Amino acid sequence: MFSPLAFGLQMGLTTALPMPAALIALDHHPQFELDRYTRQIEQDGGWWLEMENRLLVVAPPSRLPDLLAGERVVADLGWIRPDDLALQTRACGVDEGPALPSIADTGRFALVRTPATLLPYKAPDVSEWRPVVPNRVLTKDLRARGLLAMAKGAPDPEVQLRVDAIDTQRWFDTLSTLASYDRSSYGSGIDQARDWLIGEFSALGLQVSTQTFTIGGTATQVENVIARRTGSLYPDEWVIVGGHYDSRQQSINDPNQSPGAEDNASGCAGVVEAARVFSQFPPQRTMVFVCFAGEEQGLYGGSAYAQSLEAGGDLAKVDLAVIMDMIGYSGDADLDVLLETSSSLSGVFPAFAAAAATYAPELRVLTDTIACCSDHMPFINRGVPSLLTIENDYSPSMPFGYQHYHRTTDVPANLTRAQEMGGGILKMNIAVLADAGGFETPVLRDGFE
Ligand SMILES: [Zn+2]
Structure with a gap:
């Protein structure tokens, strides 16, 4: 009989010991090969971490050379234990510590040596640090693992119609309009941006409301903008599309302009573009388009909205919440997008992988299940x-990363490949939303079944 206690002891005893470690490149490992390889590492008494196209391999000294035979080793890390390593969140709006030299950059995290200030190792109760748990996928590159090819299907003509209705120039113009307002929570332009959004949603015939709340610890009041279209067939099943419209400087009290073109005029403009598409093609389920405020100080807008759904008994109606935060920049030709949710909600990933593979094949899709720091959290x-969609060059600490993050220079002109990147993410999201929102098939429309 399986004994969890004995198993746990065995795992704990072996993986807690220092062992030699190496970082290898995963360029040519499809998923089935990787599964076999990581099983072998565990059988040999070692442990591993998968980070995009890098695999950390830690194993007893007698086993490591065999495990590394034929692999491309990119770094020899010496002897380590899990506690010697930590994950540092990157470009988190809440608490940005100085970036440490990273062993591997992956999704929302950098794998770093545990800083002395955290020793003896404890994951503090802040979002910046996470412990390393052995045998975990931190970020998976679906394309490199062959999983996008497997997810690709034949385009559905009805979904294709909605995808084709996306106008990336119109989205970029919206982004530029939003970026022309200083949308810092303490700035003068956030109210103007709110009013502009209300006007835009109203012109689409949506029911528009605002939700006022206070940013924690201050007297500052800001407002979420909420636009809804009641479903034609299933009004009590809801799909939410959201992204924050507030912006900030690196120092939260910096009085300089915060144009926030990428963070997050890009995502908020994506919400507006989705509202335009689904006004042309009304869905069967209720769609709610929300532009959140107060994100940068600690997700206050998203939390206030989720709390109100809970209080109103509406939370159970929500089938899916898609959040867009930083979707309009790519530092290189690689159009990589990160999908993020918790491991328990990772059942949302396949629909997005299939949508990307089928309707936005230009995207390299990464998934990660250690969620933090945006409006998907509430x-x-x-x-x-729910999940976050974010382009994967957003962090200034990454190769090709966005150097204008939380600066006065986060302006539309600095968003290289904006329409390719944002357009790809919008195609994926609109395809998922089309399915989630529901539509009549032409066959049904004609009454033949
Ligand atoms: Zn943001």
Whole structure:
């Protein structure tokens, strides 16, 4: 009989010991090969971490050479234990510590040597640090693992119609309009941006409301803008599309302009573009388009909205919440997008992988299940199927990363490949939303079944 206690002891005893470690390149490992390889590492008494196209391999000295035979080793890390390593979140709006030299950059995290200030190792109760747990996928590159090719299907003509209705120039113009307002929570332009959004959603015939809340610890009041279209067939099943419209400087009290073109005029403009598409093609389920405020100080807008759904008994109606935060920049030709939710909600990934493979094949899709730092969190924390979509060059500490993050220079002109990157993410998201929102098939429309 399986004994969890004995198993746990065995795992704990072996993986807690220092062992030699190496970082290898995963360029040519399809998923089935990688599964076989990581199983072998565990059988040999070692442990591993998967980070995009890098695999950390830690194993007893007698086993490591065999495990590394034929692999491309990119770094020899010496002897390590899990506690010697930590994950540092990158470009988190809440608490940005100085970036440490990273062993591997992956998704929302950098794998670093545990800083002395954290020793003896404890994951403090802040979002910046996470412990390393052995045998975990931190970020998976679906394309490199062959999983996008497997997810690709035949385009559905009805979904294709909605995808084709995306106008990336119109989205970029919206982004530029939003970026022309200083949308810092303490700035003068956030109210103007709010009013502009209200006007835009109203012109689409949506029911528009605002939700006022206070940014924690201050007297500052800001407002979410909420636009809804009631579903034609299933009004009590909701799909939420959201992204924050507030912006900030690196120092939260910096009085300089915060144009926030990438963070997050890009995502908020994506919400507006989705509203335009689904006004042309009304869905069967209720769609709610929300531009959140107060994100940068600690997700206050997303939390206020999720709380109001809970209080109103509406939370269980939400089938899916899709959040866009930083979707309009790519530092290189690689159009990589990161999908992020918690491991317990990772059932949302296949629909997005299939949508990307089928309707936006230009995207390299990465998934990660250690969620933090954007408006998906209040939904994740309440168990609502939800995820964040974010381009994967957003962090200034990454190769090709966005150097204008939280600076006065986060302006539309600095968004290289904006329409390719944002357009790809919008195609993927609109395809998923088309399915989630529901539509009549032409066959049904004609009455033949
Ligand atoms: Zn943001």
